[in-house]
Amino acid sequence: MTATHLDSISIRAAAVAPSATLALTARVRELRAAGNDVIGFGAGEPDFTTPTPVCNAAIEALQGGMTHYVPVPGAPDSRSAVADVFRVRNGIECTADDVIISNGGKFSCYLAIQALVDPGDEVVLPTPAWLSYKPMVELAGGTVVEVETGPGDNFLAKPEAIAAAMTSKTKLVIINSPSNPCGTMYSPGQIRDIADVIAGHDRAWIMSDEIYDRLVYGGREHLSFGSLSNVANRTITINGLSKTWAATGWRVGWACAPGEGGAVIKAMSRLQSQSSSSITSFLNPAVVAACTKTDDEIEAMRVIFEQRAGLMFELVSAWPRVTCPPPAGAFYVFPDVSGTFGCTSPGGRPISSASTFAEALLEEAAVAVVPGESFLGCGGNHVRLSFATDEDSIGMGCTRVLEWLGALQD
Numbered sequence: 106m107t108a109t110h111l112d113s114i115s116i117r118a119a120a121v122a123p124s125a126t127l128a129l130t131a132r133v134r135e136l137r138a139a140g141n142d143v144i145g146f147g148a149g150e151p152d153f154t155t156p157t158p159v160c161n162a163a164i165e166a167l168q169g170g171m172t173h174y175v176p177v178p179g180a181p182d183s184r185s186a187v188a189d190v191f192r193v194r195n196g197i198e199c200t201a202d203d204v205i206i207s208n209g210g211k212f213s214c215y216l217a218i219q220a221l222v223d224p225g226d227e228v229v230l231p232t233p234a235w236l237s238y239k240p241m242v243e244l245a246g247g248t249v250v251e252v253e254t255g256p257g258d259n260f261l262a263k264p265e266a267i268a269a270a271m272t273s274k275t276k277l278v279i280i281n282s283p284s285n286p287c288g289t290m291y292s293p294g295q296i297r298d299i300a301d302v303i304a305g306h307d308r309a310w311i312m313s314d315e316i317y318d319r320l321v322y323g324g325r326e327h328l329s330f331g332s333l334s335n336v337a338n339r340t341i342t343i344n345g346l347s348k349t350w351a352a353t354g355w356r357v358g359w360a361c362a363p364g365e366g367g368a369v370i371k372a373m374s375r376l377q378s379q380s381s382s383s384i385t386s387f388l389n390p391a392v393v394a395a396c397t398k399t400d401d402e403i404e405a406m407r408v409i410f411e412q413r414a415g416l417m418f419e420l421v422s423a424w425p426r427v428t429c430p431p432p433a434g435a436f437y438v439f440p441d442v443s444g445t446f447g448c449t450s451p452g453g454r455p456i457s458s459a460s461t462f463a464e465a466l467l468e469e470a471a472v473a474v475v476p477g478e479s480f481l482g483c484g485g486n487h488v489r490l491s492f493a494t495d496e497d498s499i500g501m502g503c504t505r506v507l508e509w510l511g512a513l514q515d
């Protein structure tokens with residue numbers, strides 16, 4: 106690229122790095138297409154197909170001619186179906202007017218941040234955290250204030266640490282439970298304690314990314330901030346089709362924010378009207394079907410994920426030089442691999458970071474994991490493995506890693 110071309114790119118766009126998770130997913134796809142037998146623990150996407158009632162609703166709507174513009178925040182019946190789920194399952198008092206449906210949970214997060222954060226505002230983020238929150242905050246001109254957590258506390262931020270990070274400039278606190286990348290989650294008591302801290306700050310909103318709220322293991326209970334009376338009016342709850350309904354490619358997510366007379370949802374809707382317009386028209390009936398006809402399918406997938414969580418944890422726990430907290434939700438484990446730093450891989454590569462670990466593992470053992478640096482905080486000591494893949498692949502991939510780790514040289 107010439108200097109002229111570089112000069113053409115906005116400062117904003119030039120500063121954004123591509124998503125490392127999506128980049129790794131693309132790389133695995135390419136390696137497989139070239140005939141490599143790669144086991145992918147990279148992508149945060151279920152290997153199941155989207156439940157049939159959801160697919161059928163979209164097909165019927167498409168064939169029935171639902172191919173024109175739809176209302177910006179979503180068709181009334183799909184907003185209403187989502188509001189019903191938020192009310193009944195999450196205990197959030199809301200109506201269809203308090204809901205906006207957007208092109209993926211990721212775009213819902215982006216719009217919520219754009220709707221709330223001004224230049225100079227601070228956004229408190231427990232880390233390690235999903236790697237897109239920080240770029241989104243920075244695209245809005247805000248500054249991320251990290252609250253660092255670690256494996257010793259199951260990657261859960263203490264209320265007093267969140268309190269210490271909050272100032273008069275705090276506009277938003279982002280909580281993602283169950284967590285991507287950590288696979289751990291806050292208990293209801295911990296959620297209440299954090300809510301009490303945030304309730305003491307008049308300006309601060311909560312963006313509670315609950316995209317994994319139905320993928321919870323060991324009988325744990327998930328509690329939504331939006332159901333708590335002291336923060337309900339300042340909480341934006343994010344969810345969507347991608348994870349629960351194994352529909353990552355559909356790009357359908359939603360947000361609910363009943364507070365302030367629905368001002369945040371209205372602002373997100375204005376932003377959506379000037380950017381993507383709406384979700385794809387014929388996916389609206391699919392949202393209704395997802396919200397009303399798929400409880401059994403969702404539970405069946407959750408049970409399988411829970412079995413995989415147990416298997417993955419058992420196998421990873423047997424790896425030398427590596428430690429890992431047990432997964433409580435979502436479909437990730439986030440082991441600490443810093444015990445390998447300073448070693449040389451079987452193929453002669455020096456291991457000095459999560460990235461060099463992941464690169465050597467992919468090249469030499471054909472196993473893809475996400476290096477943790479982009480997840481911030483102590484992430485640089487960790488790699489993320491997704492167990493949204495079948496048990497045979499989990500077994501085979503973990504055996505390859507075990508053998509590769511066993512051949513590391515000090």
Ligand code: GLU
Nearest residue numbers: 124126127148149211285
């Ligand atoms: N959220 C998924 C992941 O972390 C999908 C990719 C992305 O958007 O980051 O793998």
